[in-house]
Amino acid sequence: MKTLIKHKFKLYWPLIKSLQTALLLITGITGYISAKCPAKNVNEFVIMTVALFLTVSGSTILNMWYDRDIDAKMNRTKHRPLPSGELNPNEVLILGLIVSFVGLALAFSLSFIFGAVVFAGLFFDVVVYTIWLKRRTAWSIVWGGISGGMPILAGRALGLGHIDWIGILFSLAILLWIPTHILTFSMKYFEDYQAAGVPTFPSTYGNRKTRIIIALSSLGAAIAIATVAYGLGLSWGYLRLFAVLSIGILGLAATSVYKPSERVNFGLFKYASLYMLGSMIMIIIGMMKG
Amino acid sequence: MSIAIVNRIIFLLTGILAGYEIVAGMDDFSDLGTAMFTVSFGLLLLASLLLLLMGFEIMENDYVAVVTSLVPVSLSLGLVVEKLDNFHNYAILISVAFIIAVFLRFFSKGKIASLSLGVLHLLSGAVIFILPILLYAMKKADIEILFISLGGILIGIGGVFLGFLKIGKMTLRKEQIHNFFPMLMFLTTVLFILGLRTV
Helix, strand or coil: CHHHHHHHHHHHHHHHCHHHHHHHHHHHHHHHHHHCCCCCCHHHHHHHHHHHHHHHHHHHHHHHHHCHHHHCCCCCCCCCCCCCCCCCHHHHHHHHHHHHHHHHHHHHHHCHHHHHHHHHHHHHHHHHHHHHHCCCCCCHHHHHHHHHCHHHHHHHHHHHCCCCHHHHHHHHHHHHHHHHHHHHHHHHCHHHHHHHCCCCHHHHHCHHHHHHHHHHHHHHHHHHHHHHHHHCCCCHHHHHHHHHHHHHHHHHHHHHHHCCCHHHHHHHHHHHHHHHHHHHHHHHHHHHHC | CCCCHHHHHHHHHHHHHHHHHHHHCCCCCCHHHHHHHHHHHHHHHHHHHHHHHHCHHHHHCHHHHHHHCHHHHHHHHHHHHHHCCCCHHHHHHHHHHHHHHHHHHHHCCHHHHHHHHHHHHHHHHHHHHHHHHHHHHCCCCCHHHHHHHHHHHHHHHHHHHHHHHHHCCCCCCHHHHHHHHHHHHHHHHHHHHHHHCCC
8 A cells, every 4th residue: 555655656746846836836935925024824824835835736737637648749758657658647637626726725715815816827827828828839938927927926915915016026027037947948858849849939939039038038037036126125135146146147148149058058947947946035034034 | 077966065055155145244344345245255156056057167168267267356356445445556456467367368379368367366366365464464353364365275276276277287187176176165165254254
């Protein structure tokens, strides 16, 4: 029995893309702490964290379920448990729906506005991005980005009780950061996306234009996150650190335009994740220190 | 060449320490001093993150070599700004030296190009090493300021190794240098942070 559970867990765990889910969860926690710091209501904080974890995981599972046919055509993803046939698709669909609904129920139990924003994130990710647009247009990533910006907006809305300009700017920062993350990835795995017939910016507009878009969106993300940090009243020390980290991402983005290489491209991809994680941790620490 | 896990951890710790110093370690400096120290610790932070993510090969890039030479330059400038009344002469000297070094690096060939930044390192390194000793000897600073001199020695050693590696005059293999470079960078950062507490 123990072995069976362990085996099942090993198969199901990759369905939630743990690193991506963790990063989105941290953005949600950051949004909450930015509004309500220190978090005095531990119950609310824990339920929010669980609700976000379940809805983000649920939407990722549903995304994996829907995309299993294209995943099977891509070298990078064909060994995942679903496309490789190790998991039953119906079982995965049911799991994705249950996890999503439980997450949404928890979210609405906390507050209507929190639930509504979390639902919007789930809807944009599963219905608009995955089912409707992903196989039709390269611009689908905009909706993926909007969806990715919902956890941080939800966390802040829960803390405040309403949506404010900082919450929207937080979402915008994530939306603008996502092209840096996704487009560098789609350049690295260009052949895979071609094989699966998924339109991407590199296949639609070419690598040079894609790199320019990455550089511009990195600049936009850096400006948005710096404005948020300033708006939250973080001390000059944190703002200086934001500036340093932003120079790093802008430098890499500019290098990828003027001196493109596989190393710089993937370096930018990895740095972008670290940049977002670092920014969120900085905001959390900065807010906690008052 | 892939980086060993322990070296990745050391790079990460170096980055965190440099980031901490930027956030919390510069409250008592003048605006100009803060700007200079932010540049040097910012570059230490970015260098450790980029080495962690992209590997040692980025050190062979000319632009990276030029930008990282700003670590000792800005640190020495920060020290001079904070501790000497007349910092303008040194600021002009080091700026001119930087411009010449960058020009030679990109527009000359052979050993001159490789060693151009070495002179810059030597000049700024001498200030980082000597100034704290003088300040301590004149009783204008506590003994802890000598940590900066120690850090200066370490960063100097690193610069010399990398410089000789570039021109091929090195008895140590590249891999051996790469093995101790992360610890050298970490200790340099720690020593600078400890020393700056008394500036």
